[in-house]
Amino acid sequence: MELTPAIVKEFARQMSEHFDTTIMDKEDAIEMTVLSYALDFMKITDRDKFMNHQALSMGTRLYFPFTPGELSPDRSLLAQVALITHEHVHVCQHRSNPGVYDIMYLADSAYRANKEAKGYSANIEIYLWMTGQHHAIESYGKILADSYHVDSQDVVVFQKTLELLTHSIKLGASVTKPARVAKRILRRLGVTPHGG
Numbered sequence: 001m002e003l004t005p006a007i008v009k010e011f012a013r014q015m016s017e018h019f020d021t022t023i024m025d026k027e028d029a030i031e032m033t034v035l036s037y038a039l040d041f042m043k044i045t046d047r048d049k050f051m052n053h054q055a056l057s058m059g060t061r062l063y064f065p066f067t068p069g070e071l072s073p074d075r076s077l078l079a080q081v082a083l084i085t086h087e088h089v090h091v092c093q094h095r096s097n098p099g100v101y102d103i104m105y106l107a108d109s110a111y112r113a114n115k116e117a118k119g120y121s122a123n124i125e126i127y128l129w130m131t132g133q134h135h136a137i138e139s140y141g142k143i144l145a146d147s148y149h150v151d152s153q154d155v156v157v158f159q160k161t162l163e164l165l166t167h168s169i170k171l172g173a174s175v176t177k178p179a180r181v182a183k184r185i186l187r188r189l190g191v192t193p194h195g196g
């Protein structure tokens, strides 16, 4: 079975339940204030662009630029599944090192690049599982440089790390727990992976 809005909605619910996260409403005013601090920290100045196109995790609270399962012109259902999985990688990173992760992620370009390599490996793992293909590693590097305020030398390390992780995924490894759980949930919801 292919992805449907109902499946993606239920996928988001089950991921959130499994990892004990909350998918937030971006319209929430207090949350927005907290978010704007984070954006300032990351020196992301185009707040509208950020609010409309990027996802973010704050601890176990997740913000998406879409409602899971709702069709949108610039975000396919597959892209939604990948991004939901990606943000849950950050939740696991936060949980494994609370406090340190949250500050370092915002304050340090190299740290952010390292954590995003794992995050984007989840996107690649989902895309490979569903379609047998993934976006070019360089395109993720460009996202990092453009939207995450990551220094150019850190982007190089990011791309190299993501390349190695992708190699492992192609050999059959699950690189992150959220990717592994995501595939299990999708299977249970009747989604057929690429090649059966």
Ligand SMILES: [Zn+2]
Binding pocket: 086, 090, 116, 119, 120
């Ligand atoms: Zn990320």
